[in-house]
Amino acid sequence: MADVVFKNISKIYTGGVKAVDDFNLEIKDKEFIVLVGPSGCGKSTTLRMVAGLEEISSGELYIDGRLVNDVPPKDRDIAMVFQNYALYPHMNVYENMAFGLKLRKTPKDEIDRRVKEAAKILEIEGLLNRKPKALSGGQRQRVALGRAIVRNPKVFLMDEPLSNLDAKLRVQMRTELAKLHDRLQTTFIYVTHDQTEAMTMGDRIVVMKDGVIQQVASPQEIYNKPSNIFVAGFIGSPEMNFIDGHITVKNGKYFINFKDINLALPEGIAKTINPDFINKDIVIGIRPEDIHDEEMFLETFPEYTFNAKVEVVELLGSETYLYLQYDGIPLTARVDPRSVARSGDMVKIGFDMNKIHIFDKETTKRVMD
Amino acid sequence: MNDYLTQFINELSSKTANMKIQCKDVPFEGAAEERFGFDRCYVAADFENGDRKRFLTLIRELYEERLKNKIDRAIMGIEHGIDLPFPLAVLSIESSSYNDMQDLLYTLFESVFSYISNNTLNVFLPIDTVENLEESVSAVHESITEDLYLKARIGVGMLSKSDIDLKLSFQTSRAALKLCSEFKKDVVFYHKEWLEMLILSIPERARTEFVRENFKNPDILSDNETLKTITTFLNCSLNLSKASRLLFIHRNTLSYRLDKIHSETGLDIRNFEDAMKMKLCLEILDLGQI
Numbered sequence: 015m016a017d018v019v020f021k022n023i024s025k026i027y028t029g030g031v032k033a034v035d036d037f038n039l040e041i042k043d044k045e046f047i048v049l050v051g052p053s054g055c056g057k058s059t060t061l062r063m064v065a066g067l068e069e070i071s072s073g074e075l076y077i078d079g080r081l082v083n084d085v086p087p088k089d090r091d092i093a094m095v096f097q098n099y100a101l102y103p104h105m106n107v108y109e110n111m112a113f114g115l116k117l118r119k120t121p122k123d124e125i126d127r128r129v130k131e132a133a134k135i136l137e138i139e140g141l142l143n144r145k146p147k148a149l150s151g152g153q154r155q156r157v158a159l160g161r162a163i164v165r166n167p168k169v170f171l172m173d174e175p176l177s178n179l180d181a182k183l184r185v186q187m188r189t190e191l192a193k194l195h196d197r198l199q200t201t202f203i204y205v206t207h208d209q210t211e212a213m214t215m216g217d218r219i220v221v222m223k224d225g226v227i228q229q230v231a232s233p234q235e236i237y238n239k240p241s242n243i244f245v246a247g248f249i250g251s252p253e254m255n256f257i258d259g260h261i262t263v264k265n266g267k268y269f270i271n272f273k274d275i276n277l278a279l280p281e282g283i284a285k286t287i288n289p290d291f292i293n294k295d296i297v298i299g300i301r302p303e304d305i306h307d308e309e310m311f312l313e314t315f316p317e318y319t320f321n322a323k324v325e326v327v328e329l330l331g332s333e334t335y336l337y338l339q340y341d342g343i344p345l346t347a348r349v350d351p352r353s354v355a356r357s358g359d360m361v362k363i364g365f366d367m368n369k370i371h372i373f374d375k376e377t378t379k380r381v382m383d
Numbered sequence: 384m385n386d387y388l389t390q391f392i393n394e395l396s397s398k399t400a401n402m403k404i405q406c407k408d409v410p411f412e413g414a415a416e417e418r419f420g421f422d423r424c425y426v427a428a429d430f431e432n433g434d435r436k437r438f439l440t441l442i443r444e445l446y447e448e449r450l451k452n453k454i455d456r457a458i459m460g461i462e463h464g465i466d467l468p469f470p471l472a473v474l475s476i477e478s479s480s481y482n483d484m485q486d487l488l489y490t491l492f493e494s495v496f497s498y499i500s501n502n503t504l505n506v507f508l509p510i511d512t513v514e515n516l517e518e519s520v521s522a523v524h525e526s527i528t529e530d531l532y533l534k535a536r537i538g539v540g541m542l543s544k545s546d547i548d549l550k551l552s553f554q555t556s557r558a559a560l561k562l563c564s565e566f567k568k569d570v571v572f573y574h575k576e577w578l579e580m581l582i583l584s585i586p587e588r589a590r591t592e593f594v595r596e597n598f599k600n601p602d603i604l605s606d607n608e609t610l611k612t613i614t615t616f617l618n619c620s621l622n623l624s625k626a627s628r629l630l631f632i633h634r635n636t637l638s639y640r641l642d643k644i645h646s647e648t649g650l651d652i653r654n655f656e657d658a659m660k661m662k663l664c665l666e667i668l669d670l671g672q673i
Contacts, residue, residue: 052607066532087532094529100521102491103514114530117490146518161529181631207607328639330632 016078016168017043023073033059035225046195046202048216056225057205093167097174099158101146108142111160132163172204221245243378252346257298273341286383299371305347306364319364324355403429420450421494451498458553465546473552474506475560478535536563539572590667598664599649
């Protein structure tokens with residue numbers, strides 16, 4: 015159990031490539047923090063700096079209050095879990111889990127106690143005598159986790175540990191990992207490029223791009239109040255719709271305008287907008303689930319509606335995606351599966367203006383609270 | 384115990400008349416387990432504890448030096464008929480420190496032999512199948528990172544089934560190690576990289592031209608979901624049902640995505656020829672020289 019503090023951490027590779035730039039973050043003891051971002055954003059490099067596998071170019075890194083920049087990796091009391099979860103085929107589960115401790119010359123009875131304890135936590139006690147070949151993907155992943163647990167580390171570092179599992183198993187293991195965190199009560203630093211994993215597992219999410227932190231917040235806040243266009247587009251699937259437009263004010267009432275459309279902003283939302291951006295170039299963001307085609311919404315909020323052409327309808331069973339077009343603007347809507355819209359139709363749609371996001375076109379930053 | 388080790392111990396015993404050394408495959412009274420090259424055997428020597436340890440270390444080093452020379456000569460093709468535990472894999476490992484790594488290997492495997500040559504650790508690992516080899520090497524790489532906290536690159540040569548193949552196994556392990564930096568990978572298995580090596584043998588200009596002519600919009604690959612859809616569909620041998628199951632999406636959704644990929648790239652990967660072009664384009668782009 016330990017807190018991890020990054021103070022102005024940077025990583026510059028030979029040749030001047032800046033992988034991580036002025037990274038500042040305080041990870042609390044027992045927190046489950048997720049670093050998320052596209053490949054090359056510096057999230058794995060950040061994790062590897064915590065592990066000591068990458069040297070820190072500048073800044074200070076503290077684990078449990080101790081400056082660890084120059085502490086050898088083996089003395090940092092951390093354990094890593096990777097995506098490969100490769101196991102030794104000639105060893106059984108017990109031996110695979112015990113091996114790291116054996117290498118550290120841990121006494122046999124201590125190894126036995128820790129392996130059995132970890133097996134109990136992971137519910138794999140019945141598999142200890144099995145060889146890896148006789149295990150399913152999920153069971154193998156648990157053994158890999160077991161190898162880390164037996165070390166009893168202060169901090170768990172996980173680098174895309176689920177990315178080699180199939181989609182179904184990944185969903186299952188997400189829950190398992192969250193439960194494991196609850197049981198172990200240890201600090202978890204988890205790296206993924208998968209926004210769903212980030213949203214479902216983290217106490218807090220760190221969104222990164224080009225080595226720079228874009229936003230650190232709870233999953234809800236990241237989703238509901240993205241700090242810039244990148245975060246807004248990266249989190250959420252299908253991604254948020256973005257439309258170039260303006261904010262205008264007529265008779266004290268706020269409107270957003272794009273093409274020939276003027277949609278009134280609810281007073282509560284208008285109040286949160288930075289007035290400096292009135293009549294300036296802005297980007298309007300609206301999530302697919304906040305575009306509606308159902309009668310009730312259209313009748314209740316006629317001032318939020320306009321007509322768009324349906325280009326493609328994607329039926330997913332529990333929901334339907336409408337790929338729409340309005341005067342050259344592509345829009346994606348996530349609607350009820352009972353929607354009657356078909357490809358080629360002109361349909362009336364409505365934006366839920368209470369869920370609108372507004373960004374400065376120039377800086378891409380959010381301009382509302 | 385192999386014949387070579389038995390012969391070595393007998394030779395040593397005959398030359399040291401006042402010291403009694405006994406070495407067997409099975410435990411016996413007064414014997415301790417020792418490692419000599421590929422073998423683990425039970426040795427008894429009539430020495431005081433401290434001297435005994437020093438003496439055994441000395442004879443192990445002597446034996447392993449001889450074994451190393453024998454292997455080196457076999458690799459150079461000047462010695463034939465070397466008796467090693469085949470099938471055998473040759474690994475070339477490049478890292479900043481090898482002492483702990485050798486310890487790790489000897490803890491991990493019942494039978495393994497390694498020595499440093501030209502700043503590279505040569506590892507000779509008896510292993511029965513290619514499948515086990517792939518899994519074991521991946522696990523070794525993970526252990527090097529997780530347990531020793533070292534960065535390492537591993538080149539794995541072709542599995543040698545007899546002494547005749549040993550030279551080729553060694554050469555291919557060195558070639559694979561070189562490819563690690565080319566492919567920006569930590570582990571390269573020579574037998575798995577045939578397509579990449581074939582592509583590398585094509586002049587860079589011809590590769591660039593091939594992608595330009597066949598792949599309309601490579602930018603779509605920056606979308607992870609699209610890339611995943613393509614690779615999963617190709618890996619499932621163009622089987623729509625299997626790929627949609629693995630992607631956890633409906634068959635019709637996958638069909639729709641493939642239509643979209645067709646219109647964006649100009650390649651309909653449901654068609655074998657286009658799928659082949661896509662695979663080649665992906666590999667070329669992956670090599671990152673365009």
